[in-house]
Amino acid sequence: MREYLPVLMFLAVAIAFAAGTIGLSSIIVPRRSNARKMSAYECGVEPVGNARARFSVKFYLVAVLFILFDIEAVFLYPWAVTFRQLGLVGLIEMMVFIVILLIGYLYLLKKRALEWD
Amino acid sequence: MNLPLLWIIPALPIAAVALNLLVGDRLGRRGIAWLACGAVGLAFLAAVRAALTLAALPEGERQVVETAYTWMRVGDFSIQVAFLLDPLSTVMALVVTGVGFLIHVYSVGYMAHDPSYRRFFLYLNLFMFAMLTLVLADNLLLMFVGWEGVGLCSYLLIGFWYERPSAAEAGKKAFIVNRIGDFGVILGMLMLFTYGGSLQYERLFAMAPHVFALGGGLITGAMLLMFLGATGKSAQLPLYTWLPDAMEGPTPVSALIHAATMVTAGVYLVARCHVLFELAPVALQTVAVIGAATALFAATIGIAQNDIKRVLAYSTVSQLGYMFLACGVGAFGAAIFHLMTHAFFKALLFLGAGSVIHALSDEQDLRRMGGLASRLPWTHATMLTATLAISGIPPFAGFFSKDEILHGAFASGHHVIWLVGLIGAALTAFYMFRLYVLCFRGPSRVTPEAAHHLHESPPTMIVPLVVLAALSVVGGWVGLPLLAGGHPFERWLAPSVESAAGAHGEAAAHAMSAGGAWLLMALSVAVALAGIALAVRAYLQDPEIAGRLRERLRVVHAVVFHKYWVDEIYDALVVSPIYRLSRWLWRVWDVKVVDGTVNGVGFTFEGVSAVLRLFQTGFVGTYALIFTIGVAVLLYHFLRG
């Protein structure tokens, strides 16, 4: 039983941290709300209310596609930094990577996934 | 050495199956019949050839193993698809192909008007293949393939007329009850493999005495499990209930599968593994007790049945009990001897019954038969032969084998079991002659419509009857102990079934005085005659029957009782109680207790299934909850451990 102590402690700390931050923020936050402050932001979703509200599935599609290409683009940075050391091999490898992305992107365009209507 | 080409024996029927599947629709009925019968006939010739090859070998070397290929290799052991030819498998192969061939021929006539002609022969040939694999296999696993195969074919053939719900139901019951037995065989086989190190007969039997202690728990457990399988396949207590229901199948099927061949697989298994059974005296004792109990029990039930095929079904159960009884007392040779003679006369009885049913436009009720002797002369004569044979009247085949079993039981000191067997023999004679009298003698109770169509069966059906009748007479003579040079059948089988216990029994038998043996023989004939007399007395009271029989009865009765009283007392003390017990056993035990238990098991599982289904709510939340509970339980187990 004793050897599980670290695990339990880890668990306790994790729960305490999560509960603590949420609890703390609800205690120390200044509550001076007005109509404007409570209204929706530009992207249009009411911040308070039933979370199961329905809205267009296209939001999800765009969001998912954004995340996809966004994350892939991140891979370009480390490559750019070490471009010289990696040399030609690195270039070819990155080209393959980009071509794969490109095919996906073209497929999206072809399927008109990015058109709103 | 001349190779016996064993593989060709099972290959012939399976080739016929393949041909039937591929081009069966273009062959026409005649072609299908020729194909099916031809394959089995050739298989019989191949078996004869193999037997001759084997007989030509010197006595000590009569064991030929033919390996087709390596089936699977597990660890250091490999399992071969290999066939074994030894005296035991030769007898089995000859019986299976020989009787099988006759029944195939018979079926050509019997099924002539059935729309599913092709399917019938397809199944029948498939069955032959499985059965031959079973008896010729060189190891338990291949044997088990045949074992399951015959079970499957039995299921398909019982439910052959699937339009009848009772037939479909009976097929299912047979399959399920057999699966319970198979469970035993699989476990027993795995135990033997794990501890004995091989499934190949020769190696396993050679190893067994070294790895299993005599009477040890392991071998006893394994052999009891194997025997559980045998009780399922061979319809012994408590797993016999499927066999009477199996009569829903076409009559040739009842003759082939549920009388002559498949149901004897359990006996074959016990005889084949006799080396192992002898290492487990408790298991062997169980075999003897179950066999004797079944022999008596089924015989009592047989008395009260009015369906001609059901009487024969219970009779089969009872006769199989005798074979197990013989195995149990160490008289394995006698068991196989009885297996062979039984195959002849019981197949004949079923085929004869089929001929009667055929003649009466599908009437199976004994109460609507009677007086058919003159109308169906061939059927009558052959049936009478078989009835005498099963009743144990010399010189018919059944006498020799049954007597040898009883002799073996008595000589090995199992006196109670011998007595049970003797009573069973009397009952057998009684119910068989009841059947015979009700069917062929007395006034005709045939319905007018059936009487109108009454006709003797075509030659394709009669010829097999006659051949089987001949075999039912002479088949026992190979076991004539009076023949010079001893008992040829037993000597032939000896290399396969001879054992320490067998030799011991043999010694005891020889130690018994010739006078004692004669006395036993006379006693068993006497009880058989008494049974016959009782049956004739109880069921043939009609004055129009020939006075000769009646006169004989009068003499028998007059010796002890007054004429009028005899009927009353017999009826009150013997017939009626037995009849009532039989009815009770059938009604209450058979239908309520045994069926009820079988169904109850089914209901229990279905009940649990219904409860489990409740968890499948369709809500993801529930699913995740169950998932989490599972994780929690595992974690708990882990933390505690």
Next chain:
Amino acid sequence: MNVLPTPVLLAVDWWALGAVLALSAGILLLLLLEFFPAQARSNRSAIVALLTLAAAGWSVFHVRDAKREIFGGMFVHDGFTVFFTLLFCAAGALAVLLSWDYVKRTRINQAEYYALLLSATAGMIIMAASNDLITIFLGLELMSLALYVLVGFQRHHLESNEAALKYFLLGAFASGFLLYGIALLYGATGTTGLGQMAAVMIDSPMLGNPLFLLGGLLLIIGFGFKVSAVPFHMWTPDAYEGAPTSITAFMSVGAKAAGFAALLRVLMRAMGDVQADWIPILSGLAILTMTVGNITALLQNNLKRMLAYSSIAHAGYVLIAVVAGGRDGAASALFYLAIYAVMNLGAFGVLTLLGREREERVLISDLAGLGFRHPALGIALTLFMISLGGIPPTAGFMAKVYVFSAALNAGLVPLVIIGVLNSVVAIFYYLRVTVALYMEEPQGEPVYVSWATPGVIALIASVVLTLWWGIQANGLLAAAQRSVLGLL
């Protein structure tokens, strides 16, 4: 830190990676081909998918005897990889053949369907070939994401949508456990590589190390979900029922085999020393899985659900093999999975032929009398049922014999008894199918059979293999035994 390792490109052995490369290329090709419009009933995509799978299978078969570690040991090419790669390619190819007409009939977008099917196959191969927890997870997600979409592919079919959502939610849930397990294992050993992990354990035995054991437990739970072991099985019947039948066929075989491949490699490669700790847990899971699967299957009236429960039960039998461990245990698991793949694909394959257009005729009562109207189909389905029930002379019987005898040799007598009992119970529901086929009269309109040559070819292949491995199992058995040598 300014010395960089040699770019991995040079260290790659192309052949060893051939299957994954071929599949990736095939996927891209399928998507590119969409720029050239084809008719709705065109066979183009199916042909490309089939050729891709053939190329993938061939490329790995070509170097089947080689042993390689690539990507710094994260990906290995050994007998085990070859066995499973060939299994997945074969299962994929059979699934493509079964889908051929089915997707046209049910008007599914072909290019995307086959691309996803190939992705799932690639994921499975990566799972089996991975020698590192991270790549295992990568493969698992690649497979799972593709399958989530495929399950919900019939967008206008409510059950399909529901099935996909359930599968996805619970799958994500299970992935969480898996990841947590990987994290704990990393914490305990400082590595995610299976080889390194084994090496660490030699230096400092992990016996009784709570982080390590807990991590392993969570890993078992994660894989247990993929192979649908009870109690992590709840998604299975719903997902199998809702998915297009051809996908049910594929995932019931592929995802299960992939889950077991990963489980076997992790347990045997990295955790051999602590195997004893897993035995009670895996035994318990095996017993529960067999029993719950078989008993629940008894009352199902929908064949897809019945086969779903049957697939749960079969996972239980394979778990017995996993518990048995060692050379024979692992080999019997591989043997079982290969045979299960063939017979189960066959059984579902018959279902793909039933019904016309988008109609689903998968109730047991729909089969009534089918055995007589279509004898070949009836015989095939009967054979698959017999094999699934473990009756000789079919492959299913040999599979059970080997698993049970391996377990007995490992001394697991109670497990074997429960397994045999279970296989007795299982007969009841497999038999119901044959009873319906041959012993019942159809109620209402008899089911229409949409015959299609590719599907028939797949069925013939399944029938032949089911029989062949029942009669001559030695080749497959030897292959399975060779394949696990690298794990020991």
